[in-house]
Amino acid sequence: MRQRVLFHNSIDVWIGLCEERGAGWGDPDGYRGFISYLRERDLGLKSFGLCAHDAGSEDARSRLADELAKSPDDPSSRVYTIRLTDGALGVIRGFEAPAT
Numbered sequence: 001m002r003q004r005v006l007f008h009n010s011i012d013v014w015i016g017l018c019e020e021r022g023a024g025w026g027d028p029d030g031y032r033g034f035i036s037y038l039r040e041r042d043l044g045l046k047s048f049g050l051c052a053h054d055a056g057s058e059d060a061r062s063r064l065a066d067e068l069a070k071s072p073d074d075p076s077s078r079v080y081t082i083r084l085t086d087g088a089l090g091v092i093r094g095f096e097a098p099a100t
Contacts, residue, residue, distance in 0.1 A: 045080035
C-alpha cells in the first residue's frame with residue numbers, strides 16, 4: 001500500500017485496503033466507517049483539501065469523492081492525509097468493515 005511515498009490521501013488508502021481484500025470500495029458509508037475507525041485510533045490525520053475531480057481519473061473514484069463532498073461538516077466524509085508508517089499500516093489493516 002505504501003509504495004514509493006510515505007503520505008497518501010485517505011481515499012487512496014481506502015481503495016488500496018479494499019483492493020488488498022478484494023472488496024468493493026465505492027460505498028460512501030464504508031469509507032465513512034473507515035475514517036471513523038481511524039479517527040478513533042488517533043492516527044494524526046490531517047485534513048486534505050481534495051477537489052472531487054482531483055481524486056483521480058476513474059469515474060467510480062470521482063463519484064465517491066463527489067458523494068463525500070456533499071457532507072462537508074461530517075468529519076468522516078472528509079479527505080485526510082495519512083502518514084503510512086508501519087504502525088499506521090497495522091491500524092489500517094485492522095479495520096473490519098461491517099457486514100452488509
